Amino acid sequence: MLKHLRKWVVTRFFGHSRQRTRLVSKDGRCNIEFGNVEAQSRFIFFVDIWTTVLDLKWRYKMTVFITAFLGSWFFFGLLWYAVAYIHKDLPEFHPSANHTPCVENINGLTSAFLFSLETQVTIGYGFRCVTEQCATAIFLLIFQSILGVIINSFMCGAILAKISRPKKRAKTITFSKNAVISKRGGKLCLLIRVANLRKSLLIGSHIYGKLLKTTVTPEGETIILDQININFVVDAGNENLFFISPLTIYHVIDHNSPFFHMAAETLLQQDFELVVFLDGTVESTSATCQVRTSYVPEEVLWGYRFAPIVSKTKEGKYRVDFHNFSKTVEVETPHCAMCLYNEKDARARMKTGYDNPNFILSEVNETDDTKM
Structure with a gap:
C-alpha cells in the first residue's frame, strides 16, 4: 500500500513539474532542430529537390503544387501575349481583314x-489555335507542352509518393504506453508490448533499442x-518476426545491461530515454518502414507485467482484446537485478558442501580405567 502511495505522490506532484525533454516523442517524431546552418549547406536541399518536396508538410506541398501550375500558366500566358503584341494581332492595333494572327482569338492578357x-x-x-504564320509561336507551343508534361509528372508523382510513403503504414504499429520490469523465465527483464493493427504482415521485422x-x-x-545498445528479443529471436498478433x-537485465545497477527505489531518479525501433518491409508495397517510440523513467513500471491479450473462442478463432493492450498487473519482483543474482548464488551455495580449511580433526586415545 505504501509503495503505491509513494509512487502516486511522486508521479502526481513531481512528475509533472519535472517535464523530461524527449528526443523521440511517443508517436515517433524527433524533437531536434538544426541551428547556424551555412547557406552553402542549405543549397544542398535544393539540389536534392525530390526528397525536399517529399519531406514538406502537406500545407507547404499543396502551396508548391498550386503555385507550380498557376505560375507556369501565367508565365506562358505572358509569353503568348508578347507574341501577339509583337505580331500586332491584338485589337488595339486594328489588324486588316486579311491579317493572319499567330494565335487565333487572342484579344488580351486574359485570353x-x-x-x-x-x-x-x-x-x-x-476556339483558340496556333496558325502557320509564326515560327516563334510554334516553338513556344512545343516548349510549353514539354515543360507542362515535366511539371505534371513531377508534382503528381510527389503527391502520389507522399500518400504512399511507408510512414503512414507505421501509424498502424503501436507500442504499449508503459514498459514494465518483472521476472520472465527466472530472469529479470524489461518488457514492452507491440502490436500490428493490420492483418498484412511486416516482412523481415527487426526490433532493437537505444538508451540515451x-x-x-x-x-x-x-x-x-550518448547511445547505448539495448537488445530486445522475443522467444523466437529478434529478427524475422511472425508479426500477426501482439x-x-x-530485454534481459544482466551484468551487461545498463539497467543492472538500477533499483525500484532509484528508477525515477534516473535520467535516461529508452528509444525502441521496429524496422520492417511492408508486404503490400515492398517499401521499408521504421516505427519508433520512447520511454522515460516515469513510464517504466517496476514490479508489473502485462495482462493477457490473446484468447481462443469457442469457434476456434484467436481473438485479440486491445482493451488489455497497455493494462498491467502487479507481480512479485526483486527490487534490483543484483538482488536477484545474489539470491540465486545463495541458493546454489546451499545445495553445495564446502570444506572448512581451518577444521582440524584431533585424535583422542581412549583409555580403559577399568581394572580387572
Whole structure:
C-alpha cells in the first residue's frame, strides 16, 4: 500500500513539474532542430529537390503544387501575349481583314492566359489555335507542352509518393504506453508490448533499442545523448518476426545491461530515454518502414507485467482484446537485478558442501580405567 502511495505522490506532484525533454516523442517524431546552418549547406536541399518536396508538410506541398501550375500558366500566358503584341494581332492595333494572327482569338492578357492553360493541360476547346504564320509561336507551343508534361509528372508523382510513403503504414504499429520490469523465465527483464493493427504482415521485422543518457568519459568529456545498445528479443529471436498478433519483447537485465545497477527505489531518479525501433518491409508495397517510440523513467513500471491479450473462442478463432493492450498487473519482483543474482548464488551455495580449511580433526586415545 505504501509503495503505491509513494509512487502516486511522486508521479502526481513531481512528475509533472519535472517535464523530461524527449528526443523521440511517443508517436515517433524527433524533437531536434538544426541551428547556424551555412547557406552553402542549405543549397544542398535544393539540389536534392525530390526528397525536399517529399519531406514538406502537406500545407507547404499543396502551396508548391498550386503555385507550380498557376505560375507556369501565367508565365506562358505572358509569353503568348508578347507574341501577339509583337505580331500586332491584338485589337488595339486594328489588324486588316486579311491579317493572319499567330494565335487565333487572342484579344488580351486574359485570353492569352486561357490559351496557355488549354495548351499545357491539353484541353483544346478548339476556339483558340496556333496558325502557320509564326515560327516563334510554334516553338513556344512545343516548349510549353514539354515543360507542362515535366511539371505534371513531377508534382503528381510527389503527391502520389507522399500518400504512399511507408510512414503512414507505421501509424498502424503501436507500442504499449508503459514498459514494465518483472521476472520472465527466472530472469529479470524489461518488457514492452507491440502490436500490428493490420492483418498484412511486416516482412523481415527487426526490433532493437537505444538508451540515451548523458555520460561523462574518464577524460572529463560530457557526452549528451550518448547511445547505448539495448537488445530486445522475443522467444523466437529478434529478427524475422511472425508479426500477426501482439508481441511482448523483452530485454534481459544482466551484468551487461545498463539497467543492472538500477533499483525500484532509484528508477525515477534516473535520467535516461529508452528509444525502441521496429524496422520492417511492408508486404503490400515492398517499401521499408521504421516505427519508433520512447520511454522515460516515469513510464517504466517496476514490479508489473502485462495482462493477457490473446484468447481462443469457442469457434476456434484467436481473438485479440486491445482493451488489455497497455493494462498491467502487479507481480512479485526483486527490487534490483543484483538482488536477484545474489539470491540465486545463495541458493546454489546451499545445495553445495564446502570444506572448512581451518577444521582440524584431533585424535583422542581412549583409555580403559577399568581394572580387572
